[in-house]
Amino acid sequence: MSEWTPRRFYEQATPTETSGGYGIALDGHRVMTPGKSALVVPSRALAEAIAAEWQAQGEKIDPGSMPFTRTANSAIEKVAPQKDAVAQMLADYGDSDLLCYRAAEPDALVRRQADLWDPMLDWAAASLGARLVPVTGIMHAPQDAMALKNLADRVHRMTEFELAAFHDLVAVSGSLILGFAATGPDHDPDDLWSLSRLDECWQEETWGVDEEAQALALHKRAAFLHAHRFFVLSGAD
Known part of the structure; x- marks a missing residue:
């Protein structure tokens, strides 16, 4: 039926x-x-x-x-009835931000991560008042408490409509910093999406493209770009 x-x-x-x-x-x-x-x-x-x-x-x-x-x-x-909880859940991404967890090898990937991700961490320090520090490996390393507080304060100031979009900007990219960058005029959202896929792109270059993974990536890209547009429009007037 x-x-x-x-x-x-x-x-x-x-x-x-x-x-x-x-x-x-x-x-x-x-x-x-x-x-x-x-x-x-x-x-x-x-x-x-x-x-x-x-x-x-x-x-x-x-x-x-x-x-x-x-x-x-x-x-x-969904967001308005639990606004503080949603905001804190997103702010918590700062303590395990994608941009901070770096490969130990190969050297070419290490250099690519530094060349492309370090400028975003520098931008966050200058524009958001939050210096996050990259580490090697996947083990959690706590970030500076004041930096995390500065980021959290910014998230909590968002409206429920901004948070609804910000949720996807952060959750889809895996990065609070990239999410913040997508809410302002300084960065192209497509470039930010590409930064979030740096490791996946490296794997594709090394081992070839997986069609199922590529289809999922295209779906996530569309969600990221929609979230960017929704955030912009929610504050357009």
């Missing part, structure tokens, strides 16, 4: 100004989250992106083709 999907029941999807921000109306009726909360976002630009997803639907509504709607729903229903 085929899975049931809702049919399109409206003609026009439009952003609307409402109490607390911007909503989306379907023929004048406001969109609700799956849990029946009002779908209200902080910027018109984000509301326009969500409305565009609804407008682009065909005869049947495909939730899988609506990432902005899905992330906004998560911000309202």
Whole structure:
């Protein structure tokens, strides 16, 4: 039996100004989250992106083709009720950041990690007030407590909509520093994604491309780039 999907029941999807921000109306009726909360976002630009997803639907509504709607729903229903816990969970990535765990060999990989990852650690020290120190191997080595506090304070200042996007920027890349870099104008998000895959790319160069792993990487890249766009739009007004 085929899975049931809702049919399109409206003609026009439009952003609307409402109490607390911007909503989306379907023929004048406001969109609700799956849990029946009002779908209200902080910027018109984000509301326009969500409305565009609804407008682009065909005869049947495909939730899988609506990432902005899905992330906004998560911000309202999943992040907001436990905002401090989500923020701390993401901040904890700083103590085991991908950029800090380096290979002992071969020399070419060691040099590549230093050449590409050290500048990001320098950027974090200058821009975020947090100097993280790289170590060799996979054993955990605690980072400076003040550096971690500075990073955590920044995470906790984010809104629930920023955190919903920041979650994917950090969790998909494995790096709190790359996540922060993706929230500002100084770095191209595609370049940051490539930095997060440095070790995987090395393995591909050495042993060849695994098609299943490559497909997963493309999926994660799309999630990372969407999260970057959602973060930017959430603060666009």
